[in-house]
Amino acid sequence: MNNDIEEILFDQQQIHEAAVRLGQRITEDYAGQKPLVLSVLKGAYLWTADLIREIDLYVDLEFIKISSYHGGVTSSNEIQLVTDVQSDVKDRDVLILEDIVDTGQSLQFLKDLLKDRGAHSVQVATFLDKKEGRKIEIDADYVGFDVRNEFVVGYGLDYADLYRNLPYVGILKKDIYS
Ligand code: PRP
Numbered sequence: 001m002n003n004d005i006e007e008i009l010f011d012q013q014q015i016h017e018a019a020v021r022l023g024q025r026i027t028e029d030y031a032g033q034k035p036l037v038l039s040v041l042k043g044a045y046l047w048t049a050d051l052i053r054e055i056d057l058y059v060d061l062e063f064i065k066i067s068s069y070h071g072g073v074t075s076s077n078e079i080q081l082v083t084d085v086q087s088d089v090k091d092r093d094v095l096i097l098e099d100i101v102d103t104g105q106s107l108q109f110l111k112d113l114l115k116d117r118g119a120h121s122v123q124v125a126t127f128l129d130k131k132e133g134r135k136i137e138i139d140a141d142y143v144g145f146d147v148r149n150e151f152v153v154g155y156g157l158d159y160a161d162l163y164r165n166l167p168y169v170g171i172l173k174k175d176i177y178s
Contacts, residue, residue, distance in 0.1 A: 001163065005154070005170035010145055012167050015050065015127075015155060018144035022125055023054020025142060026095065034058045036092040038085060040110065041065040042164065043099030046156040047127040047144070051097060059095075062087055068106050079109040090118035098126040099156045100147075101140050102133035111138075128152065128169070145169075151177065 010018075026035075037059045039048035052059060065083035094114050101107050107124060114122045125142035132149040147169075153159050154166030159177055 001166065004163070004173055004176050005166070006173045008168050008170045009147065009152060010155075010169045015144070015168070018127070019047075019050040019054050022142045022144060023051055023056075026051075026125065027054075027056045030055075030057055030093065030095070033093050034060065035095045036060045036062060036087070036089060037095050037097060038089075038110075038114075039063050039097045040099070040106070041083070043156045043158065044097045044127070046164075047099055048097045051125065060087070060092075064110070066106055066109065068103075079106055081109075081113070088117075089114050091120045093121045094119045094123070096122065096124045098124060098140070100128040100130060100152075101126045101138070102130045103135040104133075104138040105135060107138050107140070108136055127155070128157075 035057065037048070037052060039045065039061065041063050042065065052061065062085045064085045067080045067082050096110055098107065111122050123141040126140040127144040128147045129140055129143040130147050130149060150171045151159065152169050153163035153172045154169045156164050157169065158164045159172055163172070
């Protein structure tokens with residue numbers, strides 16, 4: 001599996017440091033609150049596990065599963081709600097945890113959904129931010145790393161549902177998917 005990677009972008013130590021940095025900021029920003037942390041499956045599961053351990057607050061943890069890539073290398077325009085959140089988000093301060101914001105369509109879909117359901121506030125902590133990929137104007141509130149417009153895998157991010165278990169983030173060799 002490791003041989004399929006062209007270049008490592010962020011290693012385990014860098015990822016840990018990003019989680020510590022954002023965890024401290026979130027702890028300060030949400031002081032006195034009990035946010036509902038909403039992890040977006042599947043991609044954000046490792047980021048969620050690492051980041052929430054750096055947040056020194058009482059939090060509720062929930063999951064939601066949406067799908068936009070449908071197994072390919074580019075985001076589709078159609079977002080599907082695959083598994084809904086199990087608890088009521090009304091009046092809650094929701095912190096969405098994403099692995100990557102690319103076109104921004106998944107994030108817009110989630111924000112609209114949560115606002116429609118009466119969330120008090122909705123913010124986003126994304127592990128990766130691929131700003132060049134944006135199709136709509138939307139920004140994350142907390143960003144682990146900016147990434148260039150390459151197809152990256154690892155640390156939760158997949159190609160055809162593989163590579164999520166790489167402990168680092170790397171660029172996938174083009175011959176793997178072309
Ligand atoms: C990925 C990622 C984000 C979304 C970002 O999910 O986890 O949710 O795409 O892309 P966008 O900004 O262009 O909408 P994906 O649909 O691949 O599902 P997965 O997390 O299960 O891999």
